[in-house]
Amino acid sequence: MTTKQFVFGLNVMVVCLCVFNLESYAQGCKNLESVFEAYQQGNSVYNDISLLIDNTDQGELLSEVEYYLSNEDNQIRYLSYLLVYKLVMKSPMDAVKYRGVFVLIDKGLSDEDAGLLYRVLNYLEEVPIGWFNTQSRGRLASIIMGYPAHFGKMIRLAGTLQMHELITFLESARDSEEQYTNRDKWNVQLVLGRMGDGASVDYCLDQVKQVGMNDQVVFHLVPDLLYLQNRQVIDFILDEILKEEEHCTSANPDNEIAINCGYRLLELVAPCMADFPVALVASGDLDVEDYSGALARVRAWIKENRETYITTFD
Numbered sequence: 001m002t003t004k005q006f007v008f009g010l011n012v013m014v015v016c017l018c019v020f021n022l023e024s025y026a027q028g029c030k031n032l033e034s035v036f037e038a039y040q041q042g043n044s045v046y047n048d049i050s051l052l053i054d055n056t057d058q059g060e061l062l063s064e065v066e067y068y069l070s071n072e073d074n075q076i077r078y079l080s081y082l083l084v085y086k087l088v089m090k091s092p093m094d095a096v097k098y099r100g101v102f103v104l105i106d107k108g109l110s111d112e113d114a115g116l117l118y119r120v121l122n123y124l125e126e127v128p129i130g131w132f133n134t135q136s137r138g139r140l141a142s143i144i145m146g147y148p149a150h151f152g153k154m155i156r157l158a159g160t161l162q163m164h165e166l167i168t169f170l171e172s173a174r175d176s177e178e179q180y181t182n183r184d185k186w187n188v189q190l191v192l193g194r195m196g197d198g199a200s201v202d203y204c205l206d207q208v209k210q211v212g213m214n215d216q217v218v219f220h221l222v223p224d225l226l227y228l229q230n231r232q233v234i235d236f237i238l239d240e241i242l243k244e245e246e247h248c249t250s251a252n253p254d255n256e257i258a259i260n261c262g263y264r265l266l267e268l269v270a271p272c273m274a275d276f277p278v279a280l281v282a283s284g285d286l287d288v289e290d291y292s293g294a295l296a297r298v299r300a301w302i303k304e305n306r307e308t309y310i311t312t313f314d
Contacts, residue, residue, distance in 0.1 A: 032064050039079050049086060058091045062100060069107045077116055081108050085123040088131065101127055102136045109140070114149040121153050125160070132161055145169055147179065152187035156227065159191035167195065186224075193228045201230050213240055213247045213261045222268050229272075229313040237269050238302045238309075241295075262295050274310040277301045 032052065039045045052061060065087070068080040081104065088100035101124070108120030132140075141163060144154055158166055173180050174188045186204075193200035208221050225233045246258040267286055270276050277297045281287045288294040302309075 053086055053090050058087055058093055058096045062087050062096055074113050081120050097131045098133050101131050105136050105139050109143050118150050124157055129161055137163055141166055151184055155187055155191045159194035164195055190224055190227055201228055215248050218261055218264045234311055237265055241265050242299055263291055266298055272311050
């Protein structure tokens, strides 16, 4: 066999392999319509979604998905929102990201099903702040002012986005005697505090201090305080870790005993701290074997770094 014949044969083999791979992909990858049909039949379509996003024009795919968002079937809309979210997170195209975020806000946050709306809010909380453009922020503000379902969670998203254009509205909601619940007003105070209102930060801290530490405060109110991303809050929690009182209970329901709240406070504050002596594993638990030793190390660290510590939001 001559060199020319070898090269020709090799080229033929490469072409055949490429054709084979394309045919294999075509057989394995469904179009959008067939993905929805398979989903309605109870089949798992998550691999098909990944294939679609990776191997089709993402701008066109987003436009196709938008058609399904007006479907009356909640499950169809659920899959549509998931597809849009996946496109936003995976696409390298800015136009797709910006358009996808707007679609999630415009359609998802006005969905008549409160469960789907809540899920879309969870998606949006995972989206980087820079992908919310002026159009998306404006639409979010207009939905919020209509007092939607999950109002508190929605305004917290606005607080994370630092949407200062809502401050006048939020102050009015805080001072209103009608429509807004106490929980709504608590969330309003948190959002105003997140956006730099010192009086709101003081209010939230004072409310927790008046109650004092216990299981319910640790599980529900301390995470609220941490949303503020404020050093006064971190100071308060570090000071609570130093206390010896036992106002919390152990996690064992068959043998509940009083324990120091510091153990749980460590788990909550650790993600907010730089160069902290303890860290968390993926499950959210402390990456330690000796909890008593970990608490002692952290207390020593606090005493040494109380005035100089650095947070992840500084």
